[in-house]
Amino acid sequence: MAEKKLDDLFLDTLKDIYYAERKILKALPKMAKAAQSPELKAAFEKHEDETEGQVERLQKVFEILGKKARGKVCPAIDGIIEEGEEIMDEFKGSPALDAGLVSAAQAVEHYEITRYGTLKRWAQELGMQDAARLLAQTLAEESKTDEALTGIADAVANQKAKKAA
Numbered sequence: 141m142a143e144k145k146l147d148d149l150f151l152d153t154l155k156d157i158y159y160a161e162r163k164i165l166k167a168l169p170k171m172a173k174a175a176q177s178p179e180l181k182a183a184f185e186k187h188e189d190e191t192e193g194q195v196e197r198l199q200k201v202f203e204i205l206g207k208k209a210r211g212k213v214c215p216a217i218d219g220i221i222e223e224g225e226e227i228m229d230e231f232k233g234s235p236a237l238d239a240g241l242v243s244a245a246q247a248v249e250h251y252e253i254t255r256y257g258t259l260k261r262w263a264q265e266l267g268m269q270d271a272a273r274l275l276a277q278t279l280a281e282e283s284k285t286d287e288a289l290t291g292i293a294d295a296v297a298n299q300k301a302k303k304a305a
């Protein structure tokens with residue numbers, strides 16, 4: 141068996157996040173549709189647009205590596221998205237729905253932040269500055285999204301969740 145090194149790990153993790161981003165791209169319109177408050181709906185729609193750009197950045201990183209853009213099943217994101225779907229089902233029409241949607245979305249963002257943080261550092265370590273820059277751009281978007289979601293939770297969703305319908 142060949143000895144696997146950091147570049148193998150990098151490619152493997154790139155495939156993982158490529159799979160994840162495309163799953164997220166499918167989940168975001170459903171979350172936007174489910175969201176009750178206009179703020180949360182708008183946040184999901186904005187992030188859907190950003191996510192399209194993030195998928196394109198990943199394709200550029202594959203290009204830099206001279207590899208075909210391919211995903212690899214990521215059970216972690218499948219599970220996180222499944223939990224979000226559970227919340228949509230179980231809290232449908234209830235005042236706590238948006239708070240639940242924010243929590244599900246933040247779980248997604250945190251997963252992405254850990255992946256992009258690792259990939260950015262590995263790209264730097266491997267001397268791939270252009271790839272590192274692309275990954276850093278997405279990392280910044282994910283962090284901003286996470287912060288925006290915290291803002292919506294504080295300003296809207298959590299208050300509503302405490303009140304009667």
Ligand SMILES: [Fe+2]
Nearest residue numbers: 161191194252
């Ligand atoms: Fe993303």
Ligand SMILES: [Fe+2]
Nearest residue numbers: 249252282285
């Ligand atoms: Fe994201």
